[in-house]
Amino acid sequence: MEVFVFSLFNGVLYGMLLFLLASGLTLIFSMMGVLNFAHASFFMLGAYFAYQISQPLGFWPALIAAPILVGVLGAAVERYALRPVHRFGHVAELLFTFGLAFVIEEVVQMIWGKVPVPYDVPPSLNVTAFAWQGLDYSVYRLFMLLISVGIFVALFFGLTRTRIGLIIRASLTHPHMVASLGHDVPKVFMWTFGVGCALAGVAGVIGGNVLGTEPGMAIQLGPIVFVVIVVGGLGSLGGALIASLLIGVLNNMAISYDFSLYPIFSLLGVEREAEGILADLVSLTTGAIAPLVPYLLLVLMLILRPRGLFGTRDV
Amino acid sequence: MTIPGAKQTSVGALVIALLIILPLIVNSGFALTVMSQTGIAIIFALAFNMLLGQGGMLSFGHAVYFGLAGYVTAHVMNGMANEDLPYMPVSLIPLVGGVAGLFFGILIGFVSTRRAGTAFAMISLGFAELATGLTLIIIFFFNGEEGVQTDRWVREEWFGITYGPDIQVYYLIAVWCVIAAIAMYLLTRTPFGRMSNAVRDNPERVQFIGYNTHRVRWLAFSLSSFFAGLAGALHAVNVEHVGFETVGLGQSAVILIMVYIGGTGHFAGPILGAILITLLNAYLSDISPAWYLYLGLIFVGMVMFAPGGLAGLIMMHDPIRRAAPHLLMRMAPAYAAAFGTSLVALVGCIGLVEMAYFLSTTVSRNTALILYGIALDAADFWPWLVCVALAAAGALGCSRTYPRLAESYGTAMHEARRAVAS
Amino acid sequence: MTNAIEFSGVQKSFGNTEVIRGVDLAVEQGEIHAVIGPNGAGKSTLFNLVTGRYHVSRGRIELNGENITNRAPHDIFRKGLSRSFQVTNIFPRMSVFENVRCGVLWNLGYHYSFWHFVNRRRDLRERTESILEQTGLASRRNVPAGLLSYSDQRALEIAVTIAGGASVVLLDEPTSGMSSSETEQAVALIRDISATRTMVIVEHDMGVVFDLADRISVLVYGKVIATGTPEEIRSNAKVQEAYLGTEAA
Numbered sequence: 001m002e003v004f005v006f007s008l009f010n011g012v013l014y015g016m017l018l019f020l021l022a023s024g025l026t027l028i029f030s031m032m033g034v035l036n037f038a039h040a041s042f043f044m045l046g047a048y049f050a051y052q053i054s055q056p057l058g059f060w061p062a063l064i065a066a067p068i069l070v071g072v073l074g075a076a077v078e079r080y081a082l083r084p085v086h087r088f089g090h091v092a093e094l095l096f097t098f099g100l101a102f103v104i105e106e107v108v109q110m111i112w113g114k115v116p117v118p119y120d121v122p123p124s125l126n127v128t129a130f131a132w133q134g135l136d137y138s139v140y141r142l143f144m145l146l147i148s149v150g151i152f153v154a155l156f157f158g159l160t161r162t163r164i165g166l167i168i169r170a171s172l173t174h175p176h177m178v179a180s181l182g183h184d185v186p187k188v189f190m191w192t193f194g195v196g197c198a199l200a201g202v203a204g205v206i207g208g209n210v211l212g213t214e215p216g217m218a219i220q221l222g223p224i225v226f227v228v229i230v231v232g233g234l235g236s237l238g239g240a241l242i243a244s245l246l247i248g249v250l251n252n253m254a255i256s257y258d259f260s261l262y263p264i265f266s267l268l269g270v271e272r273e274a275e276g277i278l279a280d281l282v283s284l285t286t287g288a289i290a291p292l293v294p295y296l297l298l299v300l301m302l303i304l305r306p307r308g309l310f311g312t313r314d315v
Numbered sequence: 316m317t318i319p320g321a322k323q324t325s326v327g328a329l330v331i332a333l334l335i336i337l338p339l340i341v342n343s344g345f346a347l348t349v350m351s352q353t354g355i356a357i358i359f360a361l362a363f364n365m366l367l368g369q370g371g372m373l374s375f376g377h378a379v380y381f382g383l384a385g386y387v388t389a390h391v392m393n394g395m396a397n398e399d400l401p402y403m404p405v406s407l408i409p410l411v412g413g414v415a416g417l418f419f420g421i422l423i424g425f426v427s428t429r430r431a432g433t434a435f436a437m438i439s440l441g442f443a444e445l446a447t448g449l450t451l452i453i454i455f456f457f458n459g460e461e462g463v464q465t466d467r468w469v470r471e472e473w474f475g476i477t478y479g480p481d482i483q484v485y486y487l488i489a490v491w492c493v494i495a496a497i498a499m500y501l502l503t504r505t506p507f508g509r510m511s512n513a514v515r516d517n518p519e520r521v522q523f524i525g526y527n528t529h530r531v532r533w534l535a536f537s538l539s540s541f542f543a544g545l546a547g548a549l550h551a552v553n554v555e556h557v558g559f560e561t562v563g564l565g566q567s568a569v570i571l572i573m574v575y576i577g578g579t580g581h582f583a584g585p586i587l588g589a590i591l592i593t594l595l596n597a598y599l600s601d602i603s604p605a606w607y608l609y610l611g612l613i614f615v616g617m618v619m620f621a622p623g624g625l626a627g628l629i630m631m632h633d634p635i636r637r638a639a640p641h642l643l644m645r646m647a648p649a650y651a652a653a654f655g656t657s658l659v660a661l662v663g664c665i666g667l668v669e670m671a672y673f674l675s676t677t678v679s680r681n682t683a684l685i686l687y688g689i690a691l692d693a694a695d696f697w698p699w700l701v702c703v704a705l706a707a708a709g710a711l712g713c714s715r716t717y718p719r720l721a722e723s724y725g726t727a728m729h730e731a732r733r734a735v736a737s
Numbered sequence: 738m739t740n741a742i743e744f745s746g747v748q749k750s751f752g753n754t755e756v757i758r759g760v761d762l763a764v765e766q767g768e769i770h771a772v773i774g775p776n777g778a779g780k781s782t783l784f785n786l787v788t789g790r791y792h793v794s795r796g797r798i799e800l801n802g803e804n805i806t807n808r809a810p811h812d813i814f815r816k817g818l819s820r821s822f823q824v825t826n827i828f829p830r831m832s833v834f835e836n837v838r839c840g841v842l843w844n845l846g847y848h849y850s851f852w853h854f855v856n857r858r859r860d861l862r863e864r865t866e867s868i869l870e871q872t873g874l875a876s877r878r879n880v881p882a883g884l885l886s887y888s889d890q891r892a893l894e895i896a897v898t899i900a901g902g903a904s905v906v907l908l909d910e911p912t913s914g915m916s917s918s919e920t921e922q923a924v925a926l927i928r929d930i931s932a933t934r935t936m937v938i939v940e941h942d943m944g945v946v947f948d949l950a951d952r953i954s955v956l957v958y959g960k961v962i963a964t965g966t967p968e969e970i971r972s973n974a975k976v977q978e979a980y981l982g983t984e985a986a
């Protein structure tokens with residue numbers, strides 16, 4: 001029981017972090033048609049900036065400043081690098097962001113080195129909030145949950161209750177119509193890109209100290225965020241939320257329970273003492289295949305239902 | 316009237332002669348290794364360009380077919396050594412890899428080529444991640460992180476070839492490289508090759524002249540996987556080991572970058588990219604820790620400013636060369652000026668990057684560094700000042716010389732057109 | 738003899754808007770059948786339905802007596818129906834010659850072959866050359882299609898369409914945007930290629946329509962309101978009221 005509760009809680013937490021990344025990415029992808037390969041790199045920059053800022057100033061200034069810096073950087077990238085590539089088409093844009101991810105990883109290594117940096121949870125929050133059945137839970141995790149839920153609520157209201165939100169929602173479903181209504185589309189793109197990157201930055205700030213801040217963190221998380229937006233469906237923030245939580249919880253459950261998959265194979269008549277490839281299958285556990293599940297989901301989704309769970313149009 | 320194909324034949328003869336004598340001129344062990352790697356890279360790059368350049372499909376996971384074929388080849392060679400499998404000459408083993416690549420290409424290609432563009436790119440990424448994950452789970456076949464060892468010396472073949480010495484492997488790779496390159500070149504001139512281009516340019520119209528776009532893409536994908544598999548088999552023979560990284564995202568990224576930098580729009584582009592990047596990788600990655608950063612920056616620069624790659628940049632001058640070669644000479648001063656200012660900027664920027672890398676990776680407090688043959692202290696102020704000054708001066712210079720170069724190109728082009736018209 | 742194309746009760750909606758509202762229409766073998774009607778009447782949509790580009794909501798379409806409703810575009814092409822596009826739709830990076838050759842490939846049986854060389858095949862070259870001659874593009878053969886003048890691009894559009902040897906050819910506004918001398922050439926070309934084919938053309942230029950067509954159908958707001966010979970259409974009261982009336986006035 002307690003394993004269930006804790007892996008549920010951790011799964012939701014991980015899922016909300018994914019959502020912070022996925023919300024920006026899905027906004028950018030549905031509006032601009034650009035699959036931002038470098039999105040998780042901005043997440044990584046958020047963590048590194050927060051580390052750098054929190055060294056002299058502490059965690060709280062970093063929580064504010066790092067996402068803003070990341071957002072400004074993102075907007076600048078859109079304005080001065082991505083926009084000129086736009087005329088070469090979507091594949092060129094995808095190639096550009098791919099190269100950008102590559103470069104950001106190298107620059108991070110250049111500045112902060114190849115080994116993880118000691119970006120830690122602020123001591124003031126690193127206290128036990130509650131203990132239950134011998135497992136204790138830190139205040140910081142509650143704080144993470146609070147921040148990500150807060151941002152979700154703010155996004156939701158921003159998109160449904162404000163004028164700019166209306167324009168953004170319109171351009172999610174009808175990307176070509178917004179221009180004809182007289183809005184400055186390049187500017188909307190730049191801000192969306194900036195804000196999307198800033199959201200990824202927030203995820204970096206609050207997640208970097210728990211997940212570990214190191215140059216490989218972007219490439220680990222990046223493809224999973226793609227999975228989230230494809231599974232959730234293009235242009236659907238609700239879909240992104242549900243897919244994030246689904247993948248977060250599934251992943252955590254699979255790892256913490258670590259069921260053996262032998263019973264399934266035994267139904268197919270496989271002996272426990274099997275040899276060769278069957279031996280590998282018999283010894284499989286859910287924990288071992290957990291990292292594969294998202295990609296299996298991605299491939300299946302793109303083949304069977306390219307609009308995702310809640311999307312309105314195909315990828 | 317010229318004999319069709321005469322030019323290609325003479326170029327081909329020249330290349331083959333060069334491949335034969337090259338190891339006799341530069342015969343250090345390291346150079347031989349690099350040349351073997353280059354040959355493999357050329358095959359893989361050409362195969363990749365069948366997708367990206369010829370078929371308009373951007374894959375982030377083409378190493379899957381390269382790597383899987385490598386594993387199959389390693390197992391087949393081991394099986395032959397144990398006499399579990401019937402013997403076949405190692406000279407022909409690349410075909411086994413090709414067939415393995417083809418098999419997986421047909422299988423996975425069927426589902427991934429139903430759509431092009433971003434959806435195709437994402438599916439390829441998904442399969443790349445799946446393959447990497449499987450290498451760590453199916454120990455029986457992939458042997459986890461250790462990978463599969465093999466021995467290419469199975470039995471003595473024709474003329475006493477054993478593939479013991481590296482030079483024999485080099486010639487094996489060279490021969491297959493030539494065969495594969497010719498085959499892929501000829502493929503571009505078949506009905507399939509032409510329709511592959513047509514599907515890339517206008518998939519909608521292709522349906523209304525009788526072709527199923529999915530079929531065309533699927534065929535392109537499968538044939539491309541065949542050649543990727545052939546390259547993977549040669550890789551297994553060459554290094555006698557296949558590890559999980561050969562199917563991974565990193566390997567796929569490198570081939571993508573190679574091909575793009577070389578140029579996707581021209582058949583020789585990927586060859587150019589494969590040679591250049593393999594050489595630079597071999598000789599620079601030891602000298603500079605920042606090699607991958609430079610590679611990434613070159614790639615991003617190409618995407619932004621020269622989407623045709625190096626081959627595209629070279630071919631830009633072809634109309635001028637044909638119409639009036641002397642116009643090229645007239646552009647020389649502008650090129651020299653642009654080159655000079657770029658060099659200054661590069662020296663400055665590379666200095667900055669090298670010092671930054673050095674400071675962040677050095678473990679001890681020792682900050683002494685040798686840069687451009689000059690011993691200096693990276694913690695000092697003046698080396699940074701000099702590099703910043705060089706970079707700024709170079710950038711300023713470039714901002715003047717590049718517009719001038721563009722202008723000079725424009726006039727040359729204009730005059731070339733006039734020369735053709737008259 | 739069966740009709741070349743037969744629409745029975747064909748209906749098409751985009752979302753809630755019904756664009757084709759029950760069309761019954763027969764195109765006879767060997768005729769030139771013109772479809773006219775005001776902008777937005779659904780003429781191009783009708784083409785898109787026959788050729789499999791759009792999904793038919795209701796009804797049935799037959800080609801030479803065979804049901805082709807909702808078949809894939811390449812399937813329908815292989816059964817002998819080919820079309821041109823209102824907005825030029827060619828391969829801009831390829832030369833004129835290569836464009837036409839692409840159109841020829843399937844019909845000459847090369848299909849997905851990767852063991853023939855296109856520049857070694859005499860039948861391919863000859864068929865391509867003859868189409869280039871016929872459409873007056875022979876002198877432009879090496880020009881990249883994207884660099885052609887507008888009227889040459891329209892001619893290439895027709896050349897690619899007829900290259901595959903289809904017995905039924907649909908042309909969507911072949912003369913739109915042309916000067917009067919260019920239109921004259923295009924009309925001559927269409928007359929020439931119609932000698933051996935059944936043709937359906939959508940056209941706004943009434944001079945061209947009454948000059949070329951054996952029969953005319955008038956499509957207004959998704960419905961065929963009249964079909965008949967040019968004389969019948971000219972004197973049809975419904976047509977004059979709904980369509981020609983504005984022009985006659």
Ligand SMILES: Nc1ncnc2c1ncn2[C@@H]1O[C@H](COP(=O)(O)OP(=O)(O)OP(=O)(O)O)[C@@H](O)[C@H]1O
Pocket residue numbers: 751756774775776777778779780781782783823
């Ligand atoms: N893909 C589509 N989605 C939604 N509506 C469409 C689509 N294609 C066409 N329509 C609508 O169907 C109607 C008929 O369009 P169509 O292009 O068939 O007209 P047309 O008779 O060819 O006109 P024109 O003479 O201007 O070419 C128009 O109102 C158009 O807006």
Ligand SMILES: [Mg+2]
Pocket residue numbers: 780781782823
């Ligand atoms: Mg129309």
